[in-house]
Amino acid sequence: MFAGARPFLRSCMPGLFLTITPNIHPMRNLFVCCLILLLPFAGSAQASELEQRLFELPDVAFEAIKAPEGYAAAYELRIKQPLDHENPERGYFYQRAYLTHRSFGAPMVMATEGYNRPSNRMYELTGYLSANQVDVEHRFFGQSVPDSLDYTYLNLRQATADLHHIRELLGAIYEQPWVSTGISKGGQTTIFYRYFYPDDVAASVPYVAPLNLDLTDDRIYEFLGQVGTPAIRAAIREVQLRMLRSRDEVLPLLRWHAKGAGLKFSYMSIERAFEYAVLEYPFSFWQLGHDFADIPGKAAGIEALLEHFIGVVGLDFYADGAMEAYASHYWQAGSEMGYYGFDTAPFKGLLKEIKEDEPTAIFMPGKAPMGFKPDLVKAVYDWTQRGADKMIYIYGAIDTWTATGVPVSDKVDALWFVMEGKDHGSxxxxxxxxxQRQHLLSTLEGWMEKK
Incomplete structure (x- = not known):
């Protein structure tokens, strides 16, 4: 249970086995023995002090969880957040976060997760910096939701204010420099957080983070038209064309696949989902770095082709479960953050369910209309080019999302790493x-020392 009052503590000393080497001086033996005996107590004392300090924070409930190896303690937190930070009387919700404690003298890495966080996850930057970490679930995702999902309150100003509130609360405990980081949508959150609260952290390290400038950003099409070799792009297009031309064979097999996988399709029909998946195929192929050698040749049977297709994109992304899980993500894309669409021109006459010339990849919750306003993303884009210092951007050269990444600018004190041959996950x-690694870490540590 969460600690609404001071938790009842139970501790025990782990088993200790000590071998004394005879040729070591007896006093040194005694010193080593005492040191080893004291180490568990030091970790226990840190955890006890941390729990006391967490208990003294307003609006924070906590529950101890298993600490990763090398850390003194870890906690799942529930942090009370107002729905509207400018009008707290409008209600509140509890935001989930995970605190992993190394020491009070270590820096803090704030992981600005863009989705739900069902469990504690350690980020590589935390290890490189020998830091503490707080991993924050995004508002309106996972368990960080109010009783009623009023999407009026799901916007970047409110979401970054959540992070700022956590920074203020835990900053009373962790006084060393803070660094924010996040991956993909979490990386986007890191960029927006720094834009709204530039002094909260010493530096920011967003990974594979797009900064889309429109509801369907055309830079995606430009990227897909030049990534890889002409032969690879032709093979990818051939898979799409063959899937659509073989729909009468493919769809019955996909229905059996969906049934076996327990996929339901009420937001859209399975026929429409199939067409979306075909359009999505090149985006997913490059985003996740699939191997060109795995693309079935023209002589491959339809089942081999379908197995490959499902492995790259599949139908689950368009089924009801995903529509529900990503509803808040689509709301943000359709209102503030932008996204991408699909060029249907190469498939004229082959699409029966999708009639739009440029269908969007956004599926709004409840099929609500999109009210995208580009003012914020364009302001943030300009800021990244002129005023966003102490940022480190990491991208993969073959990742589709790099198409809408933050461009290099010589007007800011920042670093860019576009890693050859790497995708969204690598x-x-x-x-x-x-x-590269030493350059990144030495630069980051220098920025942290100046904070």
């Missing part, structure tokens, strides 16, 4: 060259 610090 563009990470651990996969950099040693020279």
């Amino acid at each position: 563009a990470r610090i651990r996969n950099m060259t040693e020279e």
